[in-house]
Amino acid sequence: MPAFASFMDVFMDFALSSRRRLAGRLLPVLPVLLMLGLPSAALAHPHGWVDVSVEGIFDDRGELTALRQRWRMDPFYSQVVMEDMASVKDGSTMAQRLDALGVEIRDNLAKENNLTHITLDGQPVAQGKVTDTNTEYRDERLVFSFVLPLAHAQPMAGHTLRYRVYDATYYIEMLHEANADGSQPLPDALTMADAPAGCTTDIVKAKPDPEKVMEASMIDATQQTEPNIGRFFAETGEITCSG
Amino acid sequence: MFRVIARPAFWVPLAAVVALAALVYRLGWWQQFSVQVVLWQGKLYRELVEAMTALHQAPTLTTWGVLLGVSFGYGVFHAAGPGHGKVVLSTYLASQGGAWRRALGLSVLASLLQGVMAIAIISVLVFGLGWLTRQAMGSIDQAELVSFVVVSLVGLWLCVRSLRRLYVLERLPQASSASTEGQGSAAVPFTANAGSTLTPMARSTAAASISFSPSPVRPLAPSRAETPHHAHGTGCGCGHDHHIDPHTASDWRVALITVLSIGIRPCSGAVLLLGAAALLDQFGKGVVAVLAMSLGTSLTVSSLALLSVFARDWVKRHLKPAKRPHVWQGWIGLLGGTLILAFGLSLTAAQWQQGGSSAPPMLGTPPSPSAKSGGLGPLGG
Numbered sequence: 001m002p003a004f005a006s007f008m009d010v011f012m013d014f015a016l017s018s019r020r021r022l023a024g025r026l027l028p029v030l031p032v033l034l035m036l037g038l039p040s041a042a043l044a045h046p047h048g049w050v051d052v053s054v055e056g057i058f059d060d061r062g063e064l065t066a067l068r069q070r071w072r073m074d075p076f077y078s079q080v081v082m083e084d085m086a087s088v089k090d091g092s093t094m095a096q097r098l099d100a101l102g103v104e105i106r107d108n109l110a111k112e113n114n115l116t117h118i119t120l121d122g123q124p125v126a127q128g129k130v131t132d133t134n135t136e137y138r139d140e141r142l143v144f145s146f147v148l149p150l151a152h153a154q155p156m157a158g159h160t161l162r163y164r165v166y167d168a169t170y171y172i173e174m175l176h177e178a179n180a181d182g183s184q185p186l187p188d189a190l191t192m193a194d195a196p197a198g199c200t201t202d203i204v205k206a207k208p209d210p211e212k213v214m215e216a217s218m219i220d221a222t223q224q225t226e227p228n229i230g231r232f233f234a235e236t237g238e239i240t241c242s243g
Numbered sequence: 244m245f246r247v248i249a250r251p252a253f254w255v256p257l258a259a260v261v262a263l264a265a266l267v268y269r270l271g272w273w274q275q276f277s278v279q280v281v282l283w284q285g286k287l288y289r290e291l292v293e294a295m296t297a298l299h300q301a302p303t304l305t306t307w308g309v310l311l312g313v314s315f316g317y318g319v320f321h322a323a324g325p326g327h328g329k330v331v332l333s334t335y336l337a338s339q340g341g342a343w344r345r346a347l348g349l350s351v352l353a354s355l356l357q358g359v360m361a362i363a364i365i366s367v368l369v370f371g372l373g374w375l376t377r378q379a380m381g382s383i384d385q386a387e388l389v390s391f392v393v394v395s396l397v398g399l400w401l402c403v404r405s406l407r408r409l410y411v412l413e414r415l416p417q418a419s420s421a422s423t424e425g426q427g428s429a430a431v432p433f434t435a436n437a438g439s440t441l442t443p444m445a446r447s448t449a450a451a452s453i454s455f456s457p458s459p460v461r462p463l464a465p466s467r468a469e470t471p472h473h474a475h476g477t478g479c480g481c482g483h484d485h486h487i488d489p490h491t492a493s494d495w496r497v498a499l500i501t502v503l504s505i506g507i508r509p510c511s512g513a514v515l516l517l518g519a520a521a522l523l524d525q526f527g528k529g530v531v532a533v534l535a536m537s538l539g540t541s542l543t544v545s546s547l548a549l550l551s552v553f554a555r556d557w558v559k560r561h562l563k564p565a566k567r568p569h570v571w572q573g574w575i576g577l578l579g580g581t582l583i584l585a586f587g588l589s590l591t592a593a594q595w596q597q598g599g600s601s602a603p604p605m606l607g608t609p610p611s612p613s614a615k616s617g618g619l620g621p622l623g624g
Contacts, residue, residue: 033317
C-alpha cells in the first residue's frame, strides 16, 4: 500500500526538518556559540517519544528465545499519522491500512537493528527476523508491537542478558513505560513469559555522563554527522537467571 | 593609527571572565548544565503534549494556566538549543551597533515572527489548501532554505554597506579624521594605507604610545562607534538618538530583514503542536500556546542579544581606536557582514545538498505523502 508512508517516515520528515541537522552545520560558529554561552549549542533533544514495554519469552527448555516489544507512540505523532492513514482513498479498510503500516515499519526497523541492542554477559547477541507485527490505534495512541527473536535460543542459567532500545539521534526518546511523573518504570514495563525459577528482571535508568555526551556531540558537529547521543540516554533492561 | 586604551579596568575583568569560563568548563559544570537542559527540553515536550490533551478534555482555568506555563517554559529552553537565528542576531548586533532597545526589539520581533509563521503555515496549508499536517511539516524545509538565503543576503548587504562607508571615509579630506582623538600621531599617512588597518594592533605598537584618552574628547562627527554607554554631557537629553545618523533608515531596513531571515523559519515544535491541536479541533488553543511559546523564546533570545550588546559596548569602552572610529567601525561592520554571509552560504549549501531531492511542492496540489526528502535517518525512510 504505497499511497501512504509509514509513521517512521513521518518521524523522518520531522527529523529532517528539525534543528538537529542544524547542529551539524554550526561548526563555523561554534566558538561564537561557546562565547555566547549557549549551553547546549551542539546538542540535539527529543521532539517525540515512544513508551516501550518488553517481555522476555522462554521456551519449554527454559531458554530465552525472543523479546516481545510494544511501542506506544506519543499522542501528537499518533494524531498526525492517523490523519495520514485516514486520507488514503483506495477503498481499503483501516485495519488493512494499519497492517500495511506495520509491515513498512518492520522493514524500516530491520535496517536499523530494530533500534534494539542486546548483550549477554557483555557480548553482543545476534537477532533474528522480526515476526508477529501488529499495529493498532488505542486510547489515542498508535501502538506497534512485534516479536524480536534471538538468532539462537539462549540458555540463561547463570547469565545476565541486557538490552537497550533507543534512537541513536535522540530525536525520539524511547523509555520504558513509567508512572505519571516518569520517575519509576511500571512493573509491566519488563516482564517474562514461562521463565524458569530464579530469573529476575530490572530496569536501570540512564546516567548520562555529561563529559561524554558533550564530547560525542562535538564530534557530531565537527564531522557534520547525524547526532549520535541517544545511547547515553537509553535505559537498560536486564534479565538475570541464577545458575 | 589605532591606539589601544588599555588599563586594568579592561584586562582584569577580561582575564577574570576567561578564567571563570575555563574553570566552569574544566570542572564539567558547563557539560552538566548542557545535558540537564536537554533533559528538561525532553520533559517539557512531554508536559506540553499532556497539557494540550488535558485542556482538550477539561478546559478549566487550571488546565489553561498549565498549558500557557509549559508552553512558555518550552520556548525558553528550546531557544537554548542549536539555531541559526541567535548566531545571526548576535553577530549582527555585535558588529553593526545598535542600542539595547534595538537588541530587545529585534529579538522579540524575530521570536514572535517564528510563532506567527507556524500559525500561518498551518492556517494556509492545512486549512486553506487541505494539506496533511505532515506535509505541512515538510514545508518547513523550504522555509528553512528561504531563511538561509535571506541570511546570506543580509550578510552581503552588510558587506556592501560597510565597504561603501569605508570608501566614502577614505575619500574624505584628512581634516575630518584629524578632528577625532589622538592628535599626537596625526602624521601617520593612513590614507595611503587603508588596507593595512586590518592589523591595528601592530600599528598601535608601532605608534609606541598608550594613550589614556581623556573622555571629554568626543568625536565631533556623528559616531556610531561610540553610541551606547557614553558619557553624557549635562545638557544631553540622553535619548540614544541624539546623534543624527544619516544611515538610520538603511539600518532599520537591514534590521527588519535580519528579523525576517530569522523568523521566516518556524519552530518545528510549534508546527507540530498546532497541527495536533487542529486535529483535535483545538486550533485556537494551539495558537494561544504557540504565542506563549514565542514569548518564552524571546526571553532567551533577547538575553543573548543583550549580552552581545553589553560585551560589544564594554570592549568598545576600553579598547577604542585612537583615530578615526568611523574607519574602525567600518572594518568591524565588514567583518560581521562577512561572518553572516559565510554562515548563510554554508547553511544554504548544506540545505541544498540535503534537501535537494524535495522540490517545493506546487501550490494547490499536496505532494505525494510518499515523497521523501533527501536524507536518511535512523528510523528508516
